[in-house]
Amino acid sequence: MNYLVLIIFILSIKGCTHLDETALYIDNLENENNISYKHVNNYGSYIPPMCYTKLKEKHKVYNACYSCHTRGKHPNFINDTILQKEYSFPKKMMKNPYLNLFKDKSKKALLLSDDAILTYVNKSNYFDDNRLIILRKNLPKKWFGYKPDCYFNFDSNGFDRDTENKYTLWRAFRYYPFLGTFWPTNGSTDDVMIRLDKNFSLDKNKKFNINIYTINLAIVEANIKQKDIPINLVDETNYGVDLDGDGKIAQARKIFYSSSFKISYVGYAKELLAKKKIHLVSGLFPLNTEFLHSVRYLILKNNHVTSAKRMKELRYTKKTYWKNYAQLKQLADEELRESTMNQSKYPPLKVYRGDFKKGFDNNLGWIYQGFIEDRQGVLRPQTNEETLSCMGCHSAIGATTDTIFSFARKFEGVNERNNNFGWNHWSQKDLKGVKDRKLSYKIDGVKTKNILEYTFYLKQSMGNEFRDNQEINKKFFNKDNIPIDSEINKIKDDVSYLLMPSKQRALELDKAYKTIVEEQSFINGRDSNMKPIKTAYKDVNSSSTGVKRIITQSLQ
Numbered sequence: 098m099n100y101l102v103l104i105i106f107i108l109s110i111k112g113c114t115h116l117d118e119t120a121l122y123i124d125n126l127e128n129e130n131n132i133s134y135k136h137v138n139n140y141g142s143y144i145p146p147m148c149y150t151k152l153k154e155k156h157k158v159y160n161a162c163y164s165c166h167t168r169g170k171h172p173n174f175i176n177d178t179i180l181q182k183e184y185s186f187p188k189k190m191m192k193n194p195y196l197n198l199f200k201d202k203s204k205k206a207l208l209l210s211d212d213a214i215l216t217y218v219n220k221s222n223y224f225d226d227n228r229l230i231i232l233r234k235n236l237p238k239k240w241f242g243y244k245p246d247c248y249f250n251f252d253s254n255g256f257d258r259d260t261e262n263k264y265t266l267w268r269a270f271r272y273y274p275f276l277g278t279f280w281p282t283n284g285s286t287d288d289v290m291i292r293l294d295k296n297f298s299l300d301k302n303k304k305f306n307i308n309i310y311t312i313n314l315a316i317v318e319a320n321i322k323q324k325d326i327p328i329n330l331v332d333e334t335n336y337g338v339d340l341d342g343d344g345k346i347a348q349a350r351k352i353f354y355s356s357s358f359k360i361s362y363v364g365y366a367k368e369l370l371a372k373k374k375i376h377l378v379s380g381l382f383p384l385n386t387e388f389l390h391s392v393r394y395l396i397l398k399n400n401h402v403t404s405a406k407r408m409k410e411l412r413y414t415k416k417t418y419w420k421n422y423a424q425l426k427q428l429a430d431e432e433l434r435e436s437t438m439n440q441s442k443y444p445p446l447k448v449y450r451g452d453f454k455k456g457f458d459n460n461l462g463w464i465y466q467g468f469i470e471d472r473q474g475v476l477r478p479q480t481n482e483e484t485l486s487c488m489g490c491h492s493a494i495g496a497t498t499d500t501i502f503s504f505a506r507k508f509e510g511v512n513e514r515n516n517n518f519g520w521n522h523w524s525q526k527d528l529k530g531v532k533d534r535k536l537s538y539k540i541d542g543v544k545t546k547n548i549l550e551y552t553f554y555l556k557q558s559m560g561n562e563f564r565d566n567q568e569i570n571k572k573f574f575n576k577d578n579i580p581i582d583s584e585i586n587k588i589k590d591d592v593s594y595l596l597m598p599s600k601q602r603a604l605e606l607d608k609a610y611k612t613i614v615e616e617q618s619f620i621n622g623r624d625s626n627m628k629p630i631k632t633a634y635k636d637v638n639s640s641s642t643g644v645k646r647i648i649t650q651s652l653q
Contacts, residue, residue: 118237118238118239119237119239119240119454122235122236122237126471126477126478129471129472129473130471130472130477130617131617132480132617133480134453134478134480134481135452135480135481136481136482137481137482137485138482138620139194139482139620140189140446140485141186141187141189141190141194141446142194142482142483142485142486142620143447143449143485143486143487143488143489143492144186144190144489145486145489145490146193146195146198146622146624146633147161147277147278147561147562147563148184148186149193149195149198149633149634149637150162150562150563150564150632150633150634151632151633151634152642152643152644153642153643154564154632157578158642158643158644158645159557159558159559159564160181160557160558160644160646160648161276161277161554161557161558161561161562162180162181162642162644163178163181163557163647163648163649163650164275164276164277164496164554164650165490165494165495165496166178166179166180166181166494166495166496167495167496167648167649167650168495168649169429169494169495169496169497170323170380170498171379171380172378172379172380172381172422172425172426172499173380173425173429173495173497173498173499174425174426174428174429174430175429175432175493175494175495176429176433176495177432177493177494177495178495178647178649181642181644181647181648182641182642182644182645182647183640183641183642184637184639184640184641184642185444185640186443186444186637187443187444187445187446188443189446190446191443191636191637191638192635192636192637193633193634193635193636193637194620194621195621195622195624195633196618196621196622197613197618197621197622197623197624197626198563198622198624198626198629198630198633199629199630199633199635200629201627201628201629202608202609202612202613202626202627202628203609203627203628205612205615206605206608206609206611206612206627207608209608209611211604214604214607214608214611215396215397215604217407217474217607217611218394218395218396218405218406218407218607219396219405219406219407220406220407220474221406221407222407222408222470222474222475222476223245223249223391223406223408223411223476228248228260229260230245230246230248231475231476232244232245232411232468232476233245233246235475235477236478240454241454241455242413242453242454242455242456242466242478243413243415243456243466245389245411245468246259246265246267247265247267247290247389248260248265249522249524251269251521251522251524251525253513253521253525254268254311254513254520254521255268255269255270255520255521255522256268256307257269257290264298264305264307264310265292266292266293266295266298266310267290267291267292267389268290268291268292268314268520269288269289269290269520269521269522269523270289270290270291270503270504270507270508270519270520270521271507271508271518271519271520271521271522271523271526272289272503272504272506272507272508272519273506273508273531273534273550273592274287274506274528274596275502275503275506276550276551276554276558277554277558277560277561277562278561278562280560280561280595280596281395281402281596281597281598281603282560282566282568282569282595282596282597282598282602283560283561283566283625284606284610284624284625285392285393285394285395285409285606285610285625286392286393286394286395286403286404286405286523287390287391287392287393287404288390288391288393288404288522288523288524289388289389289390289503289504290388290389290390291314291386291387291388291504292386292387292388292389293310293313293314293317293383293385293386293387294375294383294384294385294386296365296366296369296375297309297310297313297314297362297364297366297383298310298313298364299364299365299366300364300365301364301365301367301368302365303365306364309336309363309364309365309366312328312331312336312340312352312363312364313362313363313364313366315328315352316340316352316360316362316363316377317382317383317386318352318504318507319352319353319354319360320354320377320378320379320380320381321380321381321382321498321499321504321505322354322498322505323354323356323379323380324354325351325352325353325354326351326352326354326509327350327351327509327510327511328340328349328350328351328352328511329350329511330348330349330350331348331349331350332347332348333345333346333347333348333349334346334347336363336364336367337363337367338360338361338362338363338367339353339360340352340353340360340363341353342355342358342360356379360377361377362375362377376419378421378422380498380499381499382416382499382501383416384416384417384418384419385415385416385417386415386416387413387414387415387416388413388414388415388501388503388504389411389412389413390411390412390413390414390503391408391410391411391412392408392409392410392411392412393405393406393407393408393409394407394409394607394610395598395603395604395606395607396603396607397600397603401529401597402597402598402599402600402603403523403524403527404523404524405607407474408470408476409469409470409610409614409623410467410468410469410470410479411467411468411469411476412465412466412467412468412487413456413465413466413467413468414456414463414464414465414466414491414500414501415456415463415464416462416463416499417458417462417463417464418462419462420461420462425461428460428461428493429493432493447488447492449485449488449492451464451484452481452484453466453478453479453480453481453483453484454478456484457484457485457487457488459487459488459491459492459500460492460493461492461493461499461500462499462500463491463500465484465487465488465491466478466479466484467479467483467484467487469483469619470614471617472614472615472617474614479619480620482620483619483620486620490502496650507519508531516529516530516531516532517531527593528592528593528596528597529591529593530590530591530593531591531592531593532589532590532591532592533549533550533551533552533588533589533590533592534549534550535547535548535549535550536548536549536550536553536650538553538648538649538650539647539648539649540646540647540648540649541646541647542647549588549589551588551592551595551596552585552588552589555569555573555580555585555588555595556580556585557648559573559574559578560573560595563624563626563630563632563633564632565626565628565630565631565632568598568599568602569595572584573585573595605627606625606627607625608627609625609626609627610623610625
């Protein structure tokens with residue numbers, strides 16, 4: 098009996114040691130960076146800074162809001178187009194909390210020389226000199242959230258491998274950068290990796306097979322985009338699945354999509370699907386799908402601007418529970434009912450469960466978590482308030498597909514040499530030569546086909562939500578803000594002409610953001626503006642944005 102008590106006591110001490118290790122780790126970060134992990138000053142931080150944009154300017158009204166606030170594509174039942182016309186904020190949020198928008202960062206930023214900022218951003222804060230993941234080493238042993246395990250060691254098909262050359266199952270993909278905020282010319286470069294549950298990489302004997310994983314990823318892509326997806330030639334007889342929907346088990350060069358055609362996964366996932374242990378539902382990712390998203394500084398390489406080694410942020414999400422169509426529709430109806438009931442009042446603050454250790458639940462099946470630079474430039478977990486900022490864009494808005502922006506925008510080519518090949522990393526092939534894509538829009542209910550996406554957004558917003566990108570303004574508009582057609586036409590065949598900044602602007606953006614890192618003032622806004630933004634409200638004094646025409650974006 099005494100021995101049993103002793104063993105229990107020892108185990109309890111061991112457990113307390115782990116708990117103390119985590120507490121000590123967080124205490125040190127709080128003290129060194131003058132931040133609080135648990136305290137939340139702004140429970141409305143899920144509303145992003147760009148929502149405070151003044152859309153009226155002189156006699157013109159701009160509209161960048163349509164890019165996020167649109168009619169969702171089934172099974173995204175959200176239709177938040179009304180937010181193009183209204184500032185629908187909780188009362189407390191009518192006062193803009195993002196004070197960094199109004200700071201003049203130029204004096205502090207320009208104390209940094211060009212050489213100093215280039216040295217800083219060219220030093221990895223993800224890997225040490227032995228290519229070991231720094232954050233993985235720094236996090237406490239018993240860390241309940243995500244521990245970084247992507248080695249950014251991608252083969253020609255985008256598959257990541259660890260230090261022992263084993264597949265991590267992370268796969269990088271290239272995509273059309275989302276409008277405005279995620280254009281490099283507006284502050285940062287980024288990349289995205291996807292990983293499916295391990296079961297999708299196993300053959301029927303439960304052995305790893307990269308070809309099976311490749312096919313299942315293509316099936317997920319077709320299912321998410323709800324369209325046929327081209328693939329390299331596959332012998333269907335190896336898998337017993339009609340992939341191209343021609344009614345035969347033979348050769349396939351595409352994954353066929355139809356809402357009435359019941360395709361199956363291949364390998365062990367095929368067996369699990371037959372037993373209804375995994376999902377294959379149109380427009381929704383299967384359970385345990387993960388995304389990893391690094392946000393990076395800009396750097397000069399081979400005489401042009403590209404992604405730096407240093408990360409500003411590392412963002413992570415995982416689908417941890419299932420919501421079916423009926424549940425998703427109910428949530429969308431509740432959102433609509435809430436906005437309708439509060440037309441003459443302020444809507445209430447939304448509530449999201451979770452914390453910085455495990456991530457926040459977006460109420461739609463996904464957990465979101467993030468890491469950001471500390472004062473010394475080392476990646477640390479985001480605080481509760483910093484993490485809460487992920488929720489607004491990755492919950493109930495019309496622009497996402499199962500709350501994800503990037504994957505539905507993935508390039509679809511199969512030839513590795515072509516610009517439209519999607520399965521690789523930006524470090525292997527950049528945006529140079531990527532054509533602007535054609536989409537359909539509804540403007541006040543009237544459908545307009547074959548509109549060039551980036552060109553259209555540029556004319557609606559002058560390049561970003563705040564219209565403060567002077568380089569874009571001078572390049573594509575005259576002094577009266579009239580588009581210069583000869584310049585805008587160049588975007589059609591090469592979007593990098595619009596999306597990539599000059600070397601000088603890249604340096605200024607890096608320096609401006611570095612001032613926020615030194616202050617650790619992320620909760621006041623993370624935008625890389627050098628000068629105060631004049632087109633953002635400090636206090637919203639009217640619910641009307643001034644927008645008259647509703648633009649609904651086609652999601653393809």
